[in-house]
Structure formats: C-alpha cells, structure tokens
Amino acid sequence: MPKDVDATPDYAVPALEKALDILELLSGRAEGLTQNQIGAEVGRSASQIFRTLAVLEQRGYLVRERPAGLYYLSMQLFEMAHRHPAVRGLVQVAIAPMRRLAEAVRQSCNLGIADFGRMIVIAEAEGPAAFGFRVRVGGHFALLGAASGRALLAFQDDAVRADWLALSDAAGMPSAERDRLLARLPAIRERGYEETADGLHSGVTDLAFPVLRAGRALAILTIPYVSTSYSEVPLEAVKRHGAATAAELSAALAGG
DSSP: OOOOGGGOOTTOOHHHHHHHHHHHHHHTOSSOBOHHHHHHHHTSOHHHHHHHHHHHHHTTSEEEETTTTEEEEOSHHHHHHTTSHHHHHHHHHHHHHHHHHHHHHTSOEEEEEEETTEEEEEEEEOOSSSSOOOOOTTOEEESSSSHHHHHHHHTSOHHHHHHHHHHSGGGGSOHHHHHHHHTTHHHHHHHTSEEEEOSSSTTEEEEEEEEEETTEEEEEEEEEEEOSTTOSSOHHHHHHHHHHHHHHHHHHHHTO
C-alpha cells in the first residue's frame, strides 16, 4: 500500500511500487475491483495505474472479468510461492508419511494450507482400496465452512484468525450459521482435530488434523473417510492413524 513519503528511499522505482501496491491490495480482496476502485485504494488516479494494470494482466498476475472490468489476483503468485523451497519442502516431508497413512487406513488423505481466506490442497495420497474419495491437488475449500479450514482456524492466535476470517466465506454467511461454526473452534482445539460429516457428500466423514509448529497450525492433514460395508478400517482406528501421522509431520517440521 502507499508508503509515507519520508520513508521512501532515494532508489525508489515508482512503476514497481505501483505494481506492488496493486498486488498487495488485491491479495486481500475476495471480490474484484475496477480500475477506478483500485486507483482510489492505492492513492493514485485511474490513468496513473492504467499501464501497470495492463502489464500485470499481460504477465498473468491479474485476471480481468469482462464486461464488468473487475480485476482479480490470479494464481500466478500462488504457483510461484509453491515453487519456493519452504512449501516444496513441506510437501516433500509430508508425502511419504501420507502414503503410509493412506495404505494403513485404506482411504485417501490430503494436505492443505491457507490461501487468501480459503484452504488449498497442496498434496494428496490416494488410498489403495477399489473405492474412495479423492481431492485434487490445487482444489480450494471454504475456510470456516470446511472441516480442514476450521481445524486450521482453531490452532491460530486471535489476530491471525481474525485476519483470515475477514477474507473468508464467513463474511457472507448468515450470522447464526457463522456463530455456530465459530463456536466449534474451542472444542476442536481441545480435542485436537475436527470431525464432521462432509457438507457436500453423504457417507463421508471429514477428519482434519493440524500439523503444528510452535503451537500454530501450518497445514491440515485431512482424511475424507468413506463409510460403507466395504470399509476395511473402522473410524476410530482411522482417527488414531491420522493423529499419529499429523504428530509425525509436526515433529519433522520442528526438527527442520
């Protein structure tokens, strides 16, 4: 966002600063903004940011919705970030334990992290059974409305939780539904995981376990448990395996 003039260094690059201001602005907005709205937010006229918006769109950092002319942040920065060693390292640490978990419980599992007010899946291990429920890597889920998102929120400090909720699906929920889901967070933290019937698929129980570092959830390990007459491992055993794998990942991150 615009910086105080006194703090601006002599080597400032105005065009770059405009681009960064725009990216920072849109990274915190779930809804798109017009050119005029963006200009007003970053303290510049629409004409001053016209070329910057055009270049950012051309390079794939912004997406423009026509005919409304609304600009959104694309997935370009996300994809760049996930080539970063920190995220790539998280997947590398997690994938082998996740595969062992999937084999042990005969169900698929996935790993998700926060992504601008949503959850995004960054790794998945397919279960060996002939049937099951899979979630694709790159898939997005609601933050408050999904088990994985609530587990993530439950293991954050108040300030981080408030910031994430402001960007999340919670803003558009009826107040009664929002309050009901928020009231679940203390119990999730006390229990150590979230367990709930999947809101979209009957017969699926979502089990979401936090991967912790210094008491804060960096990621969520989720098992979408499918309960049928063919299920080979009972739910209680699946929960024990899931909790143990999340603890294994937490220990690996703490030692990293």
